[in-house]
Amino acid sequence: MRRVGLIRYDAIQAAFYREKLVKRVEADVRDCYQCGNCTAGCPAAFTFDYTPNQVMRLLQIGSVDRVLDSKAVQLCVQCLTCTARCPRNIDIAGIFEDLKTIATAQERDVPEYAKTFNKAFMGAVARFGRLPELYMMGMFYLGTMKPKMAMADAGLAIPMVIKGKMQYLPRKARGADEVSRIYKKAMDKAKAREKAEAKAAKAAAGAAAKTATATGAVPGATSGSEVAA
């Protein structure tokens, strides 16, 4: 868990992402009143840089880049405990899921090999239609460039082979071509959407800055706010 110092309240970003999340997952970050139930129940929070309730607060104050690049969003295991226990009925896991997809569509360099894992998985599925487990693991460890990580799991191969659970050669399933088309179409659409939104947001911010300088206010930051963990 990281101590968070002085953070600027970014009203434009806060409003933009709030609306986006309301539209996409029907969850309003403004509903959060920081009870901390999500963090208390989260099984993976001990590896996070920001706890789930801190992520909610960062979203409320519009510190979106910090959230999108965080370990927390990538290490969420999607067990839905936070969603089930939220007294304000916020779909917190849904928000985390959506933030992951936004980070993917914006092609951010996210921490903890999450991108490597997802790419290895979906790449293997798009190529063969059904998941070839050994091939996927191979591609993942190649992607991480960390032989030490691969060695830690290499021991698992022995029981897998003894028990006859290993599929050595991946075979292409019928329908694999459609899966690979689905993968390409959906990802292209998501990337195009994020680019268009970023462009529109930039234009809007520019327009806002123009009117703001005309009236003499500071653009983007309406007030300063301190968040301490």
Add this chain to the structure above:
Amino acid sequence: MTLTYYPGCSLRHSSAEFDVSTRNVLAVLGVDFTEIPDWTCCGSTPAHMMDHLLAQSLAARNLRQAAEVGEELLAPCPSCYQRQKNAEIEIHKSDEFRAEVNEILDTPYTGHVIVYALPEYLLKFVGEDKIAAFVKTDLSQLKVVPYYGCLLGRPSELTGECDNEQPMMMDLLLQAAGADVKWWNYKTECCGASVGMPKMEIQRRLSGKILEQALAAGADAIVVCCPLCHVNLDLKQGQINSYLGTDYEVPILYLPQVLGLALGLSAEAVMLNKNVVDPEPLIKKAVAAAATLRAEEERKAAEKAAKAAAREAKAAAEGARVTAGATSGTAQAPAEEAKP
């Protein structure tokens, strides 16, 4: 209505025992099903972590394939179940979203396929009574805890479970099969799921806690219904032990394996040999213990019956003597009365 069966990628290789035992249990219970023609991967966790539309489209492709054969889809793997159930709900609710998905698919999905998980399907369409009536092997000495994990119980509005924190479907099925189901508090704790690959600490700690709690609850084995939970608890149990410095050796059984054993299937028919932590000694011990217990009970009952019979015979004999004595007693009574 035909039931379509979606095995999913894990059940084809790394969890073959889940697939085979599920098919055999369904056969014993008289449930007909057809495998979905040309199914592909549901996208699992990575797809919905990358893009929502991608995840829903991959699942919708399988729904479309299923619609060719029937209107019901059984997905034993909870991850496949959740992906397909999510797609089912969102697509059937909104025609606008269906159009968006159909734009991504090669040929459009126009059907209305309903998705079921294995425990849900068994409870709804087979029922506890029928399962209890089919039980052939006594598993009353097999102490187990059902482990639901994240995806079978949560969110309860989607899965049809009675509660987010205390799901009951596996409990009910195991009780119907005659197993000794222990109560514990870790039914829905997360095992670490697929984050175990990029970040192994999460998986080691969470799965280790589940093993510890199962033993604390007095169970000898954990019953799961998810291939990923099984990998994390069974295949990786050695890794957990070396990371945490423990020496757990807890057999992890699939729900259909236990049901199959109770329904009289052999260890081969439910593929007990595929489990990494060998469950066979435990099963044999439990079945033998149940047999000796039953023999003991029978012996006691027989003894009791013999005793009761002896007592009855004695009582009858005594009764005969008493009546005989009574007849002579009436004759003697006036004489005794006269004595003092």
